[in-house]
Amino acid sequence: MSENIERHAYDVLIIGSGGAGLRAAIAAAEGGAKVAVLGKSLLGKAHTVMAEGGVAASLANVDPADGWETHFYDTMRSGHFINNYKMAEVFAKEAPARVLELEQWGAVFDRTPDGKIMQRPFGAHTFRRLAHVGDRTGMELIRTLEQKILTVNVDVFQEITATKIFTDNGRAAGAVAYYREDGRFALFSAKAIVIATGGWGKAYKVTSNSWESTGDGAALAFRAGAELVDMEMVQFHPTGMVWPPGVRGILVTEGVRGEGGLLRNSEGERFMEKYDPQRMELSSRDVVARSIYKEVQAGRGTPHGGAWLDITHKGPEYIKRKLPGMYQQFMALADVDITKTPFEVGPTIHYTMGGLRVDALTCATNVPGLFAAGECAGGLHGANRLGGNSLADILVFGKRAGDGALEFLQGSEGTPKLDDAEVQQEIERVLKPLGNEGGENPYAVHEVLQEVMAEHAGISRTGPSLEEGLQKMLELKARAEHMTVPGSRVFNPGWHAVQDVRNMIALCETIIRGAIERKESRGAQWRLDFADELDEYGKVNFVHKLEDGEAKTFSAPVSEMPTELQELFQLGAAPGIAKSAKKE
Amino acid sequence: MAEEITLSVFRGDRSGGREQEYKIPAIPGMVVLDALHYIQAHQASDLAVRWNCKAAHCGSCSAEINGSAKLLCKTRVDDYEDEVIHVRPMHTFPVIKDLVTDVSWNYEKLRQIPAFQPAVNAPFTMQQRDVDRIQEFRKCIECFLCQNICHVLREHDAKDAYWGPRMMIRMAELEMHPLDTADRVDLLKGAAGVGYCNITKCCTVVCPQGINITDNGIIPLKERVADKYFDPLGGLVRKMHK
Numbered sequence: 001m002s003e004n005i006e007r008h009a010y011d012v013l014i015i016g017s018g019g020a021g022l023r024a025a026i027a028a029a030e031g032g033a034k035v036a037v038l039g040k041s042l043l044g045k046a047h048t049v050m051a052e053g054g055v056a057a058s059l060a061n062v063d064p065a066d067g068w069e070t071h072f073y074d075t076m077r078s079g080h081f082i083n084n085y086k087m088a089e090v091f092a093k094e095a096p097a098r099v100l101e102l103e104q105w106g107a108v109f110d111r112t113p114d115g116k117i118m119q120r121p122f123g124a125h126t127f128r129r130l131a132h133v134g135d136r137t138g139m140e141l142i143r144t145l146e147q148k149i150l151t152v153n154v155d156v157f158q159e160i161t162a163t164k165i166f167t168d169n170g171r172a173a174g175a176v177a178y179y180r181e182d183g184r185f186a187l188f189s190a191k192a193i194v195i196a197t198g199g200w201g202k203a204y205k206v207t208s209n210s211w212e213s214t215g216d217g218a219a220l221a222f223r224a225g226a227e228l229v230d231m232e233m234v235q236f237h238p239t240g241m242v243w244p245p246g247v248r249g250i251l252v253t254e255g256v257r258g259e260g261g262l263l264r265n266s267e268g269e270r271f272m273e274k275y276d277p278q279r280m281e282l283s284s285r286d287v288v289a290r291s292i293y294k295e296v297q298a299g300r301g302t303p304h305g306g307a308w309l310d311i312t313h314k315g316p317e318y319i320k321r322k323l324p325g326m327y328q329q330f331m332a333l334a335d336v337d338i339t340k341t342p343f344e345v346g347p348t349i350h351y352t353m354g355g356l357r358v359d360a361l362t363c364a365t366n367v368p369g370l371f372a373a374g375e376c377a378g379g380l381h382g383a384n385r386l387g388g389n390s391l392a393d394i395l396v397f398g399k400r401a402g403d404g405a406l407e408f409l410q411g412s413e414g415t416p417k418l419d420d421a422e423v424q425q426e427i428e429r430v431l432k433p434l435g436n437e438g439g440e441n442p443y444a445v446h447e448v449l450q451e452v453m454a455e456h457a458g459i460s461r462t463g464p465s466l467e468e469g470l471q472k473m474l475e476l477k478a479r480a481e482h483m484t485v486p487g488s489r490v491f492n493p494g495w496h497a498v499q500d501v502r503n504m505i506a507l508c509e510t511i512i513r514g515a516i517e518r519k520e521s522r523g524a525q526w527r528l529d530f531a532d533e534l535d536e537y538g539k540v541n542f543v544h545k546l547e548d549g550e551a552k553t554f555s556a557p558v559s560e561m562p563t564e565l566q567e568l569f570q571l572g573a574a575p576g577i578a579k580s581a582k583k584e
Numbered sequence: 585m586a587e588e589i590t591l592s593v594f595r596g597d598r599s600g601g602r603e604q605e606y607k608i609p610a611i612p613g614m615v616v617l618d619a620l621h622y623i624q625a626h627q628a629s630d631l632a633v634r635w636n637c638k639a640a641h642c643g644s645c646s647a648e649i650n651g652s653a654k655l656l657c658k659t660r661v662d663d664y665e666d667e668v669i670h671v672r673p674m675h676t677f678p679v680i681k682d683l684v685t686d687v688s689w690n691y692e693k694l695r696q697i698p699a700f701q702p703a704v705n706a707p708f709t710m711q712q713r714d715v716d717r718i719q720e721f722r723k724c725i726e727c728f729l730c731q732n733i734c735h736v737l738r739e740h741d742a743k744d745a746y747w748g749p750r751m752m753i754r755m756a757e758l759e760m761h762p763l764d765t766a767d768r769v770d771l772l773k774g775a776a777g778v779g780y781c782n783i784t785k786c787c788t789v790v791c792p793q794g795i796n797i798t799d800n801g802i803i804p805l806k807e808r809v810a811d812k813y814f815d816p817l818g819g820l821v822r823k824m825h826k
């Protein structure tokens with residue numbers, strides 16, 4: 001059986017139309033390349049649209065003492081120093097320019113009294129730093145990029161799923177994808193590929209993430225030979241909705257605490273006093289999530305196993321103006337009026353810090369011609385991501401990945417070749433589950449996967465439990481070889497789920513392997529059997545690579561900061577604060 | 585709350601189709617989208633429905649529930665106590681399969697609207713009160729429910745003559761940006777056809793973002809057209825002040 005396939009040739013193929021993918025496409029197109037961007041959803045609807053709180057950039061509009069040094073300092077500290085410092089440095093330096101560029105392209109941020117872009121406080125940011133639009137910042141960001149894309153020369157392919165990346169002599173050569181609408185296949189040959197497919201929060205049941213977050217691009221690149229790093233680092237956001245069951249996991253923006261919300265246990269105690277008396281509710285996410293979990297474990301949880309979040313003291317008018325989305329969300333979905341009563345919150349999976357290992361300046365992976373940016377890439381956030389840093393991440397490194405691909409085109413010769421037999425083989429693999437009977441149901445496999453991850457690689461971990469989880473995951477991987485689904489190729493969600501589940505399994509195996517190797521607690525990784533953060537582990541990242549079809553894990557040294565950056569951590573306070581103290 | 589709910593969901597494609605009944609257990613707090621997901625996972629894995637955020641942010645899950653145009657993820661099942669819940673695709677756009685429709689026409693029109701052309705380079709100085717109105721318009725999640733319900737498009741299928749309320753809101757947002765310099769008034773009067781709107785306000789009623797499409801967006805645009813075409817001097821003065 002030989003499929004009739006649509007064929008395309010591009011200079012740069014971008015897989016993913018979230019913030020990172022669109023920003024990369026704009027950069028590559030402005031540099032004169034022929035560019036295509038693919039997305040599983042319609043344009044403007046990617047996961048990025050859900051971001052609420054804001055985008056972090058040291059514009060210093062409300063706190064003049066802020067600057068890139070302090071943003072860098074906060075990012076490294078929250079990442080517990082296993083971040084790629086070079087990424088954190090260019091990130092902190094370039095974020096303001098990327099935000100202002102959005103304003104130039106039509107984004108309309110909330111304003112300060114003197115007419116500048118307004119900035120709000122957020123957990124573990126020293127200064128008020130998050131540029132925002134009410135509680136819909138991600139929507140503003142992606143809409144602006146969508147509107148910009150329409151003015152540059154980029155071909156946008158909507159509702160299309162890439163299933164495999166091909167290489168030619170080790171160099172990235174192209175990808176095959178199918179249209180979700182009718183199951184037609186399209187083959188894209190490309191001189192360079194940028195992966196911008198986002199994270200894999202859907203590997204967990206209680207999650208704030210959209211259906212798209214199944215880690216496709218990271219898994220595809222991994223199979224094409226790329227390395228993954230810091231996979232054990234999965235962020236729990238401390239405040240997801242917990243009741244009713246239909247809404248479990250949906251995000252309660254950190255903006256609620258940013259605007260003064262207080263956390264209490266069932267005994268009415270403001271328990272953050274015990275865990276982080278200085279920063280309290282605005283401590284970093286790993287700390288707050290763990291504190292809520294500990295309170296619940298100790299029997300001081302709310303009726304449905306969470307903590308109380310209370311913002312009533314701010315008054316109805318203020319709450320409705322500053323947090324309109326949250327007010328409505330609780331009214332509509334939980335029959336709770338947050339202006340009148342406290343509400344229940346608990347940890348929910350939110351973000352994946354790990355991902356494709358990239359060069360800090362060009363976003364190049366170890367596979368020539370293959371680049372990665374955004375949530376699918378690892379390194380910037382280390383062991384824990386700061387709120388607001390992801391939207392800045394996708395802008396800064398989206399642009400850098402597009403530029404990196406352009407630079408690669410200039411330095412490389414010819415077009416890599418695609419092997420027709422290999423392409424046909426992949427198409428047959430993708431089609432195999434369709435219309436067959438008697439195999440595993442992809443929805444059931446996904447559910448087992450989520451149960452295994454919650455039980456063995458959740459917020460608290462131990463060696464023996466992780467080992468057991470790994471065995472279960474490997475068994476599931478074998479079972480998942482035999483999924484079948486009824487129906488045709490025409491918009492068939494069951495068939496789509498087969499691809500998603502296979503990708504998540506590949507990544508979950510590396511999450512567990514990384515968590516086993518890291519015999520310490522650091523940031524998001526909390527090992528009950530190794531409760532302390534250990535110096536020796538602060539010097540390494542765990543890296544995964546496929547060798548003969550098997551995931552192999554090894555450790556790589558964390559790159560060391562030059563003296564001038566190290567000095568930023570020896571001032572006795574955050575650089576911006578230390579400097580202004582000196583002036584006075 | 586009832587322990588079992590009955591949904592009657594349109595199944596079909598471009599060539600036609602019909603509603604099919606499904607019975608599923610009720611879970612507290614369930615929205616219609618959850619109910620459809622339950623059907624997918626347990627009874628019909630090929631039931632096609634678009635969704636993304638399940639939080640009313642992305643505008644993917646537009647459909648018609650018991651005859652009203654709504655977001656599936658924002659509509660609670662217990663709003664329909666003891667009723668069969670009929671779920672159908674948007675009427676105004678061609679069905680691809682089940683609840684999924686072909687909305688590509690909207691993206692074609694979005695592409696034809698002249699982009700933002702600022703007079704100066706960022707950082708801009710703009711007061712909050714001067715951007716309140718355009719922020720209201722930028723809340724749009726492109727669900728196209730207003731396009732679906734507008735009778736010019738729905739009953740008269742006049743897509744060549746009128747671009748619909750979503751496009752009017754997009755143009756209003758650009759036209760009212762304090763720093764924009766482009767002029768879209770000719771387009772509004774001509775190809776985009778703002779004159780076809782006869783202010784029935786049906787679009788405003790269905791907008792899940794609560795945007796006051798007609799009063800705050802379309803009527804001021806109509807005034808701009810009237811100023812320019814029927815009051816040449818006024819048009820000129822306004823242009824100089826923009």
Ligand SMILES: Cc1cc2nc3c(=O)[nH]c(=O)nc-3n(C[C@H](O)[C@H](O)[C@H](O)COP(=O)(O)OP(=O)(O)OC[C@H]3O[C@@H](n4cnc5c(N)ncnc54)[C@H](O)[C@@H]3O)c2cc1C
Nearest residue numbers: 016017018019020040048053054162198374375388390391
């Ligand atoms: C509820 C919520 C609130 C948040 N709030 C904030 C916040 O306030 N501040 C902040 O900084 N961060 C926030 N985040 C995090 C942030 O939104 C994300 O990390 C970020 O948007 C990721 O962007 P991205 O471009 O990397 O990927 P995504 O936006 O996830 O986009 C991925 C793209 O890849 C496409 N894709 C995936 N697989 C394939 C495939 N196989 N073939 C083709 N295309 C594919 C998808 O369709 C999509 O277009 C929030 C996250 C959530 C869930």
Ligand code: SF4
Nearest residue numbers: 734781783784785787
């Ligand atoms: S007010 Fe105008 S745009 Fe809105 S539904 Fe009526 S005719 Fe259509």
Ligand code: SF4
Nearest residue numbers: 724725727728730791
């Ligand atoms: S204006 Fe309202 S109804 Fe129309 S597309 Fe936007 S959000 Fe949807």
Ligand code: FES
Nearest residue numbers: 636638643645657
């Ligand atoms: S799923 Fe996003 S609006 Fe309903």
